[in-house]
Amino acid sequence: MPVKITVEKEEKYTRARLGKLSTPHGEVETPIFMPVGTQATVKTMTPEEVHQTGGRLILSNTYHLYLRPGHDLVREAGGLHKFMNWHGPILTDSGGFQVFSLGPLRTITEEGVTFRSHIDGSKHLFTPEKVMEIEQALGADIAMAFDECAPYPCDKEYAIAALERTTRWAERCKKVHNRKDQALFGIIQGGVFNDLRERSAKELLAMDFPGYGIGGLSVGEPKDLMYDVLDHLIPLMPKDKPRYLMGVGSPDCLIEGVIRGVDMFDCVLPTRIARNGTVFTHKGKLTVRNAEFARDFRPMDEQCDCYACQNYSRAYIRHLIKADEILGIRLTTIHNLHFIQQLMENIKDAIRQDRLLQYRQEFLQHFNLG
Amino acid sequence: MPVKITVEKEEKYTRARLGKLSTPHGEVETPIFMPVGTQATVKTMTPEEVHQTGGRLILSNTYHLYLRPGHDLVREAGGLHKFMNWHGPILTDSGGFQVFSLGPLRTITEEGVTFRSHIDGSKHLFTPEKVMEIEQALGADIAMAFDECAPYPCDKEYAIAALERTTRWAERCKKVHNRKDQALFGIIQGGVFNDLRERSAKELLAMDFPGYGIGGLSVGEPKDLMYDVLDHLIPLMPKDKPRYLMGVGSPDCLIEGVIRGVDMFDCVLPTRIARNGTVFTHKGKLTVRNAEFARDFRPMDEQCDCYACQNYSRAYIRHLIKADEILGIRLTTIHNLHFIQQLMENIKDAIRQDRLLQYRQEFLQHFNLG
Numbered sequence: 001m002p003v004k005i006t007v008e009k010e011e012k013y014t015r016a017r018l019g020k021l022s023t024p025h026g027e028v029e030t031p032i033f034m035p036v037g038t039q040a041t042v043k044t045m046t047p048e049e050v051h052q053t054g055g056r057l058i059l060s061n062t063y064h065l066y067l068r069p070g071h072d073l074v075r076e077a078g079g080l081h082k083f084m085n086w087h088g089p090i091l092t093d094s095g096g097f098q099v100f101s102l103g104p105l106r107t108i109t110e111e112g113v114t115f116r117s118h119i120d121g122s123k124h125l126f127t128p129e130k131v132m133e134i135e136q137a138l139g140a141d142i143a144m145a146f147d148e149c150a151p152y153p154c155d156k157e158y159a160i161a162a163l164e165r166t167t168r169w170a171e172r173c174k175k176v177h178n179r180k181d182q183a184l185f186g187i188i189q190g191g192v193f194n195d196l197r198e199r200s201a202k203e204l205l206a207m208d209f210p211g212y213g214i215g216g217l218s219v220g221e222p223k224d225l226m227y228d229v230l231d232h233l234i235p236l237m238p239k240d241k242p243r244y245l246m247g248v249g250s251p252d253c254l255i256e257g258v259i260r261g262v263d264m265f266d267c268v269l270p271t272r273i274a275r276n277g278t279v280f281t282h283k284g285k286l287t288v289r290n291a292e293f294a295r296d297f298r299p300m301d302e303q304c305d306c307y308a309c310q311n312y313s314r315a316y317i318r319h320l321i322k323a324d325e326i327l328g329i330r331l332t333t334i335h336n337l338h339f340i341q342q343l344m345e346n347i348k349d350a351i352r353q354d355r356l357l358q359y360r361q362e363f364l365q366h367f368n369l370g
Numbered sequence: 371m372p373v374k375i376t377v378e379k380e381e382k383y384t385r386a387r388l389g390k391l392s393t394p395h396g397e398v399e400t401p402i403f404m405p406v407g408t409q410a411t412v413k414t415m416t417p418e419e420v421h422q423t424g425g426r427l428i429l430s431n432t433y434h435l436y437l438r439p440g441h442d443l444v445r446e447a448g449g450l451h452k453f454m455n456w457h458g459p460i461l462t463d464s465g466g467f468q469v470f471s472l473g474p475l476r477t478i479t480e481e482g483v484t485f486r487s488h489i490d491g492s493k494h495l496f497t498p499e500k501v502m503e504i505e506q507a508l509g510a511d512i513a514m515a516f517d518e519c520a521p522y523p524c525d526k527e528y529a530i531a532a533l534e535r536t537t538r539w540a541e542r543c544k545k546v547h548n549r550k551d552q553a554l555f556g557i558i559q560g561g562v563f564n565d566l567r568e569r570s571a572k573e574l575l576a577m578d579f580p581g582y583g584i585g586g587l588s589v590g591e592p593k594d595l596m597y598d599v600l601d602h603l604i605p606l607m608p609k610d611k612p613r614y615l616m617g618v619g620s621p622d623c624l625i626e627g628v629i630r631g632v633d634m635f636d637c638v639l640p641t642r643i644a645r646n647g648t649v650f651t652h653k654g655k656l657t658v659r660n661a662e663f664a665r666d667f668r669p670m671d672e673q674c675d676c677y678a679c680q681n682y683s684r685a686y687i688r689h690l691i692k693a694d695e696i697l698g699i700r701l702t703t704i705h706n707l708h709f710i711q712q713l714m715e716n717i718k719d720a721i722r723q724d725r726l727l728q729y730r731q732e733f734l735q736h737f738n739l740g
Contacts, residue, residue, distance in 0.1 A: 040689065044696045069664070069689040077667055077685060085681045294439070297447055311455045315447060319410065319439040326414045326696055 001210050003142055003183035005030065005242040005263060012354040015234060015261035016347075021057070021242055023089035023141040024181045025081065028056040030242065031258045033249060033344050034091060034266040035337055039064050040074070040084040043271050044330045045337075047086045053306070053334060054341025056088055057141075059266040062134050063095035066124075067117050071137035079139035091142040091266070092135050094187070097149050097215070097247070099126055108148065110165070128172035136179045144213055144246075145173040147187040152221040159191035162216075167203040174207055185244065187213040192225045194232040201236045211242040214262075218247040226253070230260040237261075251280065251343055252369055255360045258347050270336035275329045277321045280339040284368030288314050288332065289321045306338035307331075371580050373512055373553035375400065375612040375633060382724040385604060385631030386717075391427070391612055393459035393511040394551045395451065398426040400612065401628045403619060403714050404461060404636040405707055409434050410444070410454040413641050414700045415707075417456045423676070423704060424711025426458055427511075429636040432504050433465035436494075437487050441507035449509035461512040461636070462505050464557070467519050467585070467617070469496055478518065480535070498542035506549045514583055514616075515543040517557040522591040529561035532586075537573040544577055555614065557583040562595045564602040571606045581612040584632075588617040596623070600630040607631075621650065621713055622739060625730045628717050640710045644702035647691045650709040654738030658684050658702065659691045676708035677701075 002024050009018040019030040035042045035050055038061045042050050050058065060080060065071060077083040080090055099106050099113045106115035112127030128146040135143035146169050150162040166189045177184045186209035190196030204212065214233065217226045230245070237243055242263045248254065249267020257265060270280070277289030281301035288300055299309035300317065308317070308331035320328030343363075350359035372394050379388040389400040405412045405420055408431045412420050420428065430450060435441060447453040450460055469476050469483045476485035482497030498516045505513035516539050520532040536559045547554045556579035560566030574582065584603065587596045600615070607613055612633045618624065619637020627635060640650065647659030651671035658670055669679035670687065678687070678701035690698030713733075720729035 039693045039695055040686070041695045041697045044700075046697065046700070068693055069685070073665060073685065073689075076665060077683065083683075083686055085686075295443060295446060313447065313453075315439070315443065316410070316453055316455075319443075323409045323438055325409055325411045326700070327411045327416065330414075330416070330696070 001183065002181050003210055003242070005211070005240065007239060009351060011351045011356055014259040014356050016258045016351045016356050017261065017263070018348055018351050019242075019263060021263070023057075023183075025087065025089040025141055028089060029348065030263040031344060031347060032057055032264050033254065033340050034059045034264065036061070036266055036268045036271065037084065037086070038268070039068070040080060042337075043275065044326070044333045047084065049334060050086070050337070051088070053337040054345065055337060057091065057264075058086060058088070059091045059093060060138070060140065061095070061098065062092050062131060062138065063098035065092075065138060066095065066134050067119055071134040075137040075139070081139065089142070090140040092138050092140040092144065093246070094131050094135070094144040094146040095126055096144075096147045096187070100149050100151075110168075112146075128169040129176050132173050132176045132184075136177070136182065139179070140182060142183050142185055142211065143177070145170045145184060145186050145209075147189060147215055149216045149219070150189065150191050152192065152219045154191050156191075156193055156196070159189075159193055159196055162191075163189040163196055163200045166200065170204055170207060170209075174209075183210045185209055185211040185213050185242075187215040187246070188233065189216045191216055192221055192229055194229065197229055197233045198236060201233060205236075205238065209241070211244065212237060213244045213246050215246050217245065218253070218267075223253065223256070227256055227260065230257065230262065234261040249340065251340070251367060252364065254340070254343060255347060255356075255363060258351070259356060259360065270340050271333050274332035274336040277318075277328075277332060279332050279335050282366050284370065288317050290318070293318045300332070300335055301339070304335065304339065304342075306335050308335040371553065372551050373580055373612070375581070375610065377609060379721060381721045381726055384629040384726050386628045386721045386726050387631065387633070388718055388721050389612075389633060391633070393427075393553075395457065395459040395511055398459060399718065400633040401714060401717060402427055402634050403624065403710050404429045404634065406431070406636055406638045406641065407454065407456070408638070409438070410450060412707075413645065414696070414703045417454065419704060420456075420707070421458070423707040424715065425707060427461065427634075428456060428458070429461045429463060430508070430510065431465070431468065432462050432501060432508065433468035435462075435508060436465065436504050437489055441504040445507040445509070451509065459512070460510040462508050462510040462514065463616070464501050464505070464514040464516040465496055466514075466517045466557075470519050470521075480538075482516075498539040499546050502543050502546045506547065506552065509549070510552065512553050512555055512581065513547070515540045515554060515556050515579075517559060517585055519586050519589070520559065520561050522562065522589045524561050526561075526563055526566070529559075529563055529566055532561075533559040533566055533570045536570065540574055540577060540579075544579070553580045555579055555581040555583050555612075557585040557616070558603065559586045561586055562591055562599055564599065567599055567603045568606060571603060575606075575608065579611070581614065582607060583614045583616050585616050587615065588623070588637075593623065593626070597626055597630065600627065600632070604631040619710065621710070621737060622734065624710070624713060625717060625726075625733060628721070629726060629730065640706035641703050644706040645699045647688075647698075647702060649702050649705050652736050654740065658687050660688070663688045670702070670705055671709070674705065674709065674712075676705050678705040
């Protein structure tokens with residue numbers, strides 16, 4: 001098995017667990033947050049900077065890399081790790097979420113999804129077999145199976161059809177996936193219907209994937225519904241396999257996900273809001289580009305020890321962003337990723353001490369969710 | 371004197387010289403190339419990265435900082451060094467070049483220049499006194515006097531009027547400049563007329579500034595004309611004061627300028643062309659964003675040991691630039707500044723060995739000026 005989780009501690013009062021995830025590109029601690037490097041780069045950052053913020057495993061997007069620069073080119077370059085100069089582990093998604101998000105630009109059949117490129121309108125077909133060809137060419141440590149991600153809201157009939165297709169496509173993915181230094185993870189679907197989640201889990205677990213994604217959440221449903229799905233689904237999942245909650249990355253959802261037994265997360269949120277001039281602080285979000293910070297010479301977060309907060313003021317960062325200077329969004333990105341990775345460190349410490357519920361309370365006491 | 375040059379060696383066969391420029395923020399070696407940080411940031415870079423490429427003294431723009439974020443705000447922040455987290459010396463230009471470049475947006479009188487902001491069209495007046503107020507608020511180690519930079523081509527009558535006004539404005543600048551930890555440099559004008567250059571030099575030298583800029587060159591005239599001006603002008607300048615050739619930064623002009631006795635240079639060229647996807651190599655310029663490099667897995671310059679060339683291929687950098695990923699222009703910027711600073715190191719070595727003319731020949735043998 002190229003990828004394997006070793007659970008080192010289960011928390012006393014929740015389903016949270018500490019583990020080590022071993023991969024062909026090294027071992028990482030779980031629970032883990034994976035920064036997103038959509039186009040073979042975590043936006044604005046060097047790999048060294050990603051590492052300095054605490055990033056150890058990054059996600060890259062099959063859909064985007066297939067369109068540009070093309071998976072053949074990445075293979076010729078020696079694979080994604082070498083191409084982008086990231087020496088740690090990488091996970092590639094399957095492109096399923098992206099192509100389903102294209103809406104009118106795509107049509108779904110049993111064979112796969114036909115879609116038009118968001119870049120030039122050219123026509124393409126993603127089948128499970130094609131996606132495996134792409135992901136194997138990219139050569140990440142973990143590849144995700146091609147799934148159908150149902151939207152929210154979505155009626156039960158549609159959710160059933162999507163989960164059944166996801167199972168059939170998972171079988172097709174497994175059949176053609178043969179890269180020995182890459183683990184293929186299945187993706188559990190079923191929308192917000194607990195019985196469908198159970199059915200999807202049962203069908204995919206029977207295929208014995210080395211890890212499982214939980215897809216189709218964080219797509220617009222209320223957080224309580226997501227937590228409810230996790231409460232019911234995760235006890236059905238094997239303890240000796242990694243559990244990856246896809247597309248989740250707000251501070252509160254990270255804590256709640258870990259409490260429910262999630263090992264892996266990814267999300268564009270911290271990097272995306274950074275580029276809009278919004279940063280996390282221990283008190284909640286702060287839009288540093290706002291006029292009120294023009295003469296505020298304090299760091300973005302006074303409790304933060306990241307490079308940006310140690311060296312630059314809100315006033316300076318606001319100036320940079322208003323003047324369209326790239327250093328501005330570099331600094332907000334560094335800060336936000338550092339903030340999230342520091343949160344993951346705190347979560348792991350809390351698990352070690354069997355005080356994760358207490359930590360959640362302490363965190364939320366200060367952090368304004370508004 | 372807050373700023374002073376100590377000439378440590380004069381080359382045997384040219385007017386080139388090695389020196390140490392002492393400033394309130396430390397000593398730097400000359401001849402020196404100053405990267406430009408127009409809006410209190412060298413575009414795309416952190417101060418640490420500027421330093422890693424070999425940058426030791428940076429230039430920032432009075433015109434831009436006055437408009438945004440405003441010199442009062444920078445003073446409140448503790449001055450430009452603290453605001454932008456650059457601990458080495460800084461030079462600010464006078465805004466003269468910028469406001470004269472505004473063309474129809476400005477009118478010149480004896481009092482000063484009335485102009486409209488390129489950002490919001492608001493009306494402003496730069497007088498020598500106002501510019502001194504701004505530059506003293508910014509607090510750079512070196513401030514430039516407010517001058518009138520004549521365009522090229524320009525008739526002699528206009529060039530005379532501009533140089534006379536530059537002299538009168540230099541007197542007004544000197545009269546109000548009183549910041550003890552900042553040196554005020556005069557600027558020699560006179561277009562491409564050697565007799566006018568001589569006159570401008572004589573008038574400004576009589577005011578005994580601690581250093582002199584050579585303005586109004588590299589504004590579109592043929593290089594040979596610029597070299598001719600330097601050949602005639604520099605022997606008239608004092609040996610014990612720094613000589614700063616403003617706005618020059620192409621590799622060949624740097625070598626030619628040093629040969630003629632210049633100590634300091636600045637230019638946006640290396641950083642600007644980097645953002646357009648063009649880089650210097652030992653063979654000449656290379657536009658890495660061009661299609662021909664899509665599958666070229668070699669570094670930008672195979673003889674370069676910069677961070678970008680040690681870790682990334684032309685194919686990857688081209689991909690980043692085509693995909694509008696910021697890391698792309700970060701890497702080209704790092705490379706170009708490293709290239710220019712390495713050139714300055716090679717120039718200094720050649721002076722040390724009295725072989726600068728030979729070095730020029732060796733460099734130009736490989737470097738395609740096209």
